[in-house]
Amino acid sequence: MPKTTIRKNDPQNNHTNHQLSRRHMETKTTDRRSISAAIPYYAALPFIYLLSIMPFRVLYAISDFFYVVLYRIFGYRKKVVLQNLNNSFPRKTEQEIKKLSRAFYHYLCDSMVEIIKAITISKKSLLKRCKVDPASAEIFKQFAAQHKSIILVMGHIGNWEWACNAFNLQSPLQLNVIYHPISNKYFDQLMYRMRTRTGTHMIAMNNTYREMASHRSDLSATAFVADQTPKPDAAYWTRFLNQDTPVFKGTEVIAKKMNLPVVYATVKKIRRGYYEMFAETLVNDPKSYPEGQISEIYTQHLEQDIIAQPETWLWSHRRWKHKRPGQATSAGKTSITESV
Secondary structure, eight states: OOOOOOOTTOHHHHHHHHHHHHHHHHHHHHHHHHHHHHHHHHHHHHHHHHHHTSOHHHHHHHHHHHHIIIIIISOTTHHHHHHHHHHHOTTSOHHHHHHHHHHHHHHHHHHHHHHHHTTTOOHHHHHHHEEEOHHHHHHHHHHHHTTOOEEEEEOSBSOHHHHHHHHHHHOSSEEEEEEOOOSSHHHHHHHHHHHTTTSOEEEEGGGHHHHHHHTTTSOEEEEEEOOSOOOGGGSEEEEETTEEEEEOSHHHHHHHHHTOOEEEEEEEEEETTEEEEEEEEEESOGGGSOTTHHHHHHHHHHHHHHHHSGGGBOTTSOTTOSOOTTOSOOOOSOOGGGOO
């Protein structure tokens, strides 16, 4: 039997060795990243669960301590928050802006401990602390009776995490939530478990239309938390809180493609640790609306709710980091905050 000789300078052999070497390096890199992600997760996990099982009075005392650390000591994103508030409410005085920023940081710390509490909160406690307004619950029942699925459009206002979990316990519609996975896979899995405790179905943002289309026959409400920052060239632009603002087109595009009614939902803080969800049908026949109008209607509703309870919106987010393409400013629609 003839001997097979592998020549050192064989290009094909060199290419194979290079591929094996590259895969080996990629595996090592992936392993290192996995370990780097696991260490902070497993270090924090006992403290997260310890916080989660504590009674609310203790949690809110811890929240007050977090406020001192976050706002007074570290000044977490204080520059971003103050800039956002000043630009959004140009008629407010410096003292009013500072007072509002303090109220926001207090609420931010409350929402942090409330999200941790959601990992272990009982259904009974959740239903006591986060209700769906009776008139709003009737809207969902009517769509269910008509066997109509809906798109539920929301903002980062109030405790949206509690509201999504409570929704499944108070509505005949199956809740699907569009989300952006966290880069640390361990914390992402923890959040996933927390968000699906009451039966919520999570849909990764990059699979939105495919997932919705494949479950078209299901009776559901698919929630878009739509006040995040899209790429400027692919956005619908409007005036929102006194500023040129890009808005995700995805909610409107999918509503038209699938001909789904659009319902706006907001979460209002009643008092510390207690919330209520309110809903309103924005659009029954999305295909009959011109491009951009559904996004405009939703944005105006969100703006009104932010003005009503400004401290409960996420002001630490860099919402206005992009400028409208082709122009520095806009003479578009007037924002409510420009006239109050």
